[in-house]
Amino acid sequence: MPHQQSSPPRLSPNSDTEDMSGMSRVLAPRLAYFAGVARTEHVTRAAHEMNVPQSTLSRAMARLEQDLGVDLFARHGRTVSLTPAGRTFLTSVERALAEIERAAEEVRADADPATGKVAFGFLHTMGAETVPGLLHAFREDHPRVRFSLVQNYGEAMLERLRAGELDLCLTSPVPDAPDLVARRLDEQKLxxxxxxxxxxxxxxxxxxxxxxxxxxxxxxxxxxxxxxxxxxxxxxxxxxxxxxxxxxxxxxxxxxxxxxxxxxxxxxxxxxxxxxxxxxxxxxAVREIGVAWLADRPDTPPVAAFKKFLLSRRGNLLPT
The missing domain is CATH 3.40.190.10 (Periplasmic binding protein-like II)
Structure with a gap:
């Protein structure tokens, strides 16, 4: 008896929240295919433009309709047209794809070596003089790197560091935690x-x-x-x-x-x-000032450059 290939589980349109998460995982890879077919109204032409086999595209559209439980296209020989459900679906798909593209452009821009962004936290007491001086010196060699600056007390900054909201922070005392890397930079008399x-x-x-x-x-x-x-x-x-x-x-x-x-x-x-x-x-009576970052988190080029700059200022971080 020949082996029958089992089909992936189908998700009902009336699924609960957990199933909706599963639905997103099922549908996401096919959304760009759907938008391409909807734009050209021709499977062969869409396959050529997206550089995928026509058979792959046809199967993806059939599976998409099967998973949704609705017809998205009306077939007319080699051409297709959107059904009312397809037009409704396309509006949200185009919005989702545009948001993904915007997010991709944003993260690429933030990682650009010349114009990327560094999310940098520091203590309130360093905001008036220390940090402006550091940024001025750093931008002499990196004039277009952008900064998102956060002033807060030490524990709050470390929480934001762990949450991925900061790349680096200047803090005191110098933290000692297994999930963080910290380096002493200077000390300040009290x-x-x-x-x-x-x-x-x-x-x-x-x-x-x-x-x-x-x-x-x-x-x-x-x-x-x-x-x-x-x-x-x-x-x-x-x-x-x-x-x-x-x-x-x-x-x-x-x-x-x-x-x-x-x-x-x-x-x-x-x-x-x-x-x-x-x-x-x-x-x-002194307090140690250090820089901290999240362990095992890869640096973008601008973050790596600013981290190297801060470490080069050991013993010379604070204004004299």
Whole structure:
């Protein structure tokens, strides 16, 4: 008895959501064929234009109609014409194919070595001076590379990195996670910021333990700088009393200037009136700045070029 080839399972037009996903997988390879036949209204001509055998095209159209359960074409010898169902289907197919083409053009453009795009995240404290300086220097050799810039706190950036929304991010502390690659680039001194009329304001240097009785203003929990501040205070032998928690370093400086507490912060872009910034001699008050990216994710040429540029700036990342 000859072997009978089994046919692939048919999907009902009334399938549920899971079956609709399966329907998409079944129909997708045939959509361009369908649009070609619909455009020419001639299977032979369409096959020639798309450089596929006529028999392949004919079988694909027959299978498409069978899977949908409707007639898309009316046959007239060697020519065909769309049925009302075929015209309805063609409108959505052309829209879907145009969207696919647009997406393909977009990803090709983003990967172009000369004009591609880099999705780059960085901390708020690096937005005023550090990042603009880096981008200016990089674009001296890559003048047409485009950037999508995201400012956020460290954990939020790492989440977006894992979600594929960022290619690279500058963050602190330098993350240590199996799904990420991170490289230390530089370190930034933290200063004790006090009001201009504070008892310590006449000093240039201070041990952090001397501020153990002060009220602190800090970033919110979850921010990398907050974890560093908590750790430094613990190393100095005390747990800080927190009066205000914020999301941005310059806002905290404003709170200090208003006499609402003291803060451990990186240097400002420009001096802020109403505060004095003291060097902390003990413990060593610094935060490491690093660049991170997703492990095992291939780089487009512009991302690879910018990554190489950042790594070349080790020890020279931050403005002096």
């Amino acid at each position: 200063r004790l910021v006090v009001p201009a009329d504070h008892r310590l304001a006449t000093r240039r240097r201070v041990r952090l333990a001397e501020a153990s009785e002060e009220t602190f203003v800090t970033l919110e929990p979850g921010y990398g700088l907050r974890r560093i501040v908590d750790s430094l205070c613990q190393e100095a032998g005390f747990r800080p009393r927190i009066a205000f928690e914020g999301e941005e370093a310059e806002t905290l400086r404003g709170l200090v200037a208003a006499g609402l507490g003291v803060a451990l912060l990186p240097p400002p872009t420009v001096p802020r009136p109403g505060v004095v910034e003291l060097t902390v001699t003990a413990p060593r």
